[in-house]
Amino acid sequence: MELVTIEGKWDFNYTYFAGESASRFFHELRENQRIMGTRCTKCEKLLVPARAYCDVCMSVTDEWVEVGPEGTLETFTIITTAFPGLPKPPIVMAYVTLDGADTALINLVHGMDLSDIEKAAQKLNALPRVRVEFIDEPKGRITDFSFKLI
Amino acid sequence: MSVAIIGVGQTGYRRSFADKSSRELIWEAARLALEDAGMGIDAIDMVISGVAPDALAGEASVERTAMLGFGKPFLRINTGGVTGSSAVFAGNTFIRARRARAVLVVGLERMGQATSSQQVFNTIFDPVYEKDFPLTTITMAALRASMLMRLYGYTAMHWAQIASRSYRNALRNPLAHIHRDVSPEDVLNSPLLAWPIHRYEACPMSEGACAMVLVDEGMVGDRIPAWIQGAASITDSYAMGDRIHRPGATLVDLLSLKLAAQRAYAEAGVDRPREQLRAVELYSAFSSAEAMAYPALGLCASEDGPRFVEAQFTDPTLPVINPSGGPQGANPVSVTAMVRIAEAALQVREMAGERQVADVERAVATGQGGATQFSTVCVLGKRQAA
Numbered sequence: 001m002e003l004v005t006i007e008g009k010w011d012f013n014y015t016y017f018a019g020e021s022a023s024r025f026f027h028e029l030r031e032n033q034r035i036m037g038t039r040c041t042k043c044e045k046l047l048v049p050a051r052a053y054c055d056v057c058m059s060v061t062d063e064w065v066e067v068g069p070e071g072t073l074e075t076f077t078i079i080t081t082a083f084p085g086l087p088k089p090p091i092v093m094a095y096v097t098l099d100g101a102d103t104a105l106i107n108l109v110h111g112m113d114l115s116d117i118e119k120a121a122q123k124l125n126a127l128p129r130v131r132v133e134f135i136d137e138p139k140g141r142i143t144d145f146s147f148k149l150i
Numbered sequence: 151m152s153v154a155i156i157g158v159g160q161t162g163y164r165r166s167f168a169d170k171s172s173r174e175l176i177w178e179a180a181r182l183a184l185e186d187a188g189m190g191i192d193a194i195d196m197v198i199s200g201v202a203p204d205a206l207a208g209e210a211s212v213e214r215t216a217m218l219g220f221g222k223p224f225l226r227i228n229t230g231g232v233t234g235s236s237a238v239f240a241g242n243t244f245i246r247a248r249r250a251r252a253v254l255v256v257g258l259e260r261m262g263q264a265t266s267s268q269q270v271f272n273t274i275f276d277p278v279y280e281k282d283f284p285l286t287t288i289t290m291a292a293l294r295a296s297m298l299m300r301l302y303g304y305t306a307m308h309w310a311q312i313a314s315r316s317y318r319n320a321l322r323n324p325l326a327h328i329h330r331d332v333s334p335e336d337v338l339n340s341p342l343l344a345w346p347i348h349r350y351e352a353c354p355m356s357e358g359a360c361a362m363v364l365v366d367e368g369m370v371g372d373r374i375p376a377w378i379q380g381a382a383s384i385t386d387s388y389a390m391g392d393r394i395h396r397p398g399a400t401l402v403d404l405l406s407l408k409l410a411a412q413r414a415y416a417e418a419g420v421d422r423p424r425e426q427l428r429a430v431e432l433y434s435a436f437s438s439a440e441a442m443a444y445p446a447l448g449l450c451a452s453e454d455g456p457r458f459v460e461a462q463f464t465d466p467t468l469p470v471i472n473p474s475g476g477p478q479g480a481n482p483v484s485v486t487a488m489v490r491i492a493e494a495a496l497q498v499r500e501m502a503g504e505r506q507v508a509d510v511e512r513a514v515a516t517g518q519g520g521a522t523q524f525s526t527v528c529v530l531g532k533r534q535a536a
């Protein structure tokens with residue numbers, strides 16, 4: 001007897017609400033091309049990207065401070081295989097601590113020579129300094145900027 | 151009030167079970183667990199179910215169609231990767247609180263129905279700041295693996311050795327999904343997914359169901375128990391970027407697992423884990439996740455991790471890590487953490503067949519969920535905790 005399979009597809013549309021803090025963060029990206037963090041009133045850490053509260057202290061973070069535009073790479077991966085529905089490789093993705101920040105921020109690293117993956121990895125292993133680079137027409141999204149090795 | 155696991159049921163794990171509907175998988179595991187416990191469904195006071203992201207199955211609340219018995223309290227748990235252990239811990243808590251004497255815990259992973267699971271995994275990240283990046287379970291692991299290599303001197307060969315050991319252990323586990331003799335060289339020669347992770351180091355996509363019967367000490371009777379000596383569940387901050395600069399608790403220190411281990415060990419009376427825990431079932435979907443667990447569980451210092459990997463192949467006094475093959479052998483996400491406890495229970499009960507480790511007085515099982523912001527540690531023993 002043949003086992004029956006039934007085709008299915010989840011294709012729902014959503015509108016995600018970013019909230020006030022992230023909206024202001026995105027507004028700063030679009031209008032002023034600067035990256036902002038918010039400082040926790042209790043532990044005094046400058047959290048980047050900006051958010052409404054510190055999830056360790058459960059305290060508000062209402063002081064807005066600009067960070068960067070340079071920073072230090074903390075850890076990385078180089079994506080070399082394509083997965084359905086995700087951007088095409090090779091892609092370098094890294095956590096970077098922008099100058100002034102107490103936390104690291106994830107984004108893509110552009111402009112690297114990826115013809116030799118192992119060589120590129122060794123370069124990133126040295127935890128290079130990077131600079132934030134904005135796209136020509138920022139839209140107020142986290143993808144408005146990426147990192148570039150200095 | 152002590153709690154014991156007296157029944158374990160597993161369907162076994164595969165890429166997909168085309169011959170079983172979701173409810174049939176749940177029923178099968180539950181039936182096997184009850185059989186092992188020598189109990190009928192009428193003796194069960196409560197049913198606790200665990201399923202993680204619905205989108206992996208493409209069915210919302212997939213457990214809803216699989217009622218087990220009639221007229222009982224029921225609850226569903228979803229804590230990502232630790233869903234399975236959270237469900238077991240919930241059962242443990244209800245019994246210890248004397249709200250139930252016997253609990254049936256059942257978990258299902260149905261990701262065999264998903265044709266693009268990494269795309270689904272991308273949706274578990276924050277839609278505001280993260281979802282536009284290719285963050286997946288694989289790349290999240292890669293970001294940590296590269297940090298471990300830089301900090302503690304792990305090499306690609308260490309990752310390959312860990313993966314190969316797990317594959318070879320899985321050869322002795324008939325329930326495992328992958329039965330393939332993979333050498334460290336095979337891992338290194340497999341395609342690179344996301345530096346430094348190779349395809350054969352990534353856990354498989356598996357489905358299947360796991361169930362357990364938990365009872366209070368008065369109901370153990372003539373059954374063979376695995377006593378829950380210690381169980382602890384600890385959270386951490388969600389944002390991985392927030393953990394990079396925390397002294398002693400960086401992204402690769404797994405503070406939540408360390409604290410969970412300390413708490414569970416204290417309950418269980420474990421103070422020399424390396425000697426007292428003979429079998430260790432780790433929720434390590436990648437080799438780097440296993441490496442992060444060593445210091446958290448007190449098996450070695452962080453900087454001794456690479457040597458600990460090598461020593462496992464030569465020193466028979468060390469605990470046996472993932473005798474079942476671990477998540478490398480089968481990774482049915484929703485139940486992977488429950489399978490760790492199930493396998494640890496089988497070791498303690500001396501019912502692990504060909505994968506049985508000798509003289510397992512105590513075994514430990516871990517769980518890791520989300521961006522490792524959830525960690526669970528469960529210590530099981532042949533005897534009740536003193």
Ligand SMILES: [Zn+2]
Pocket residue numbers: 040041042043044045054055056057058059
């Ligand atoms: Zn704070």
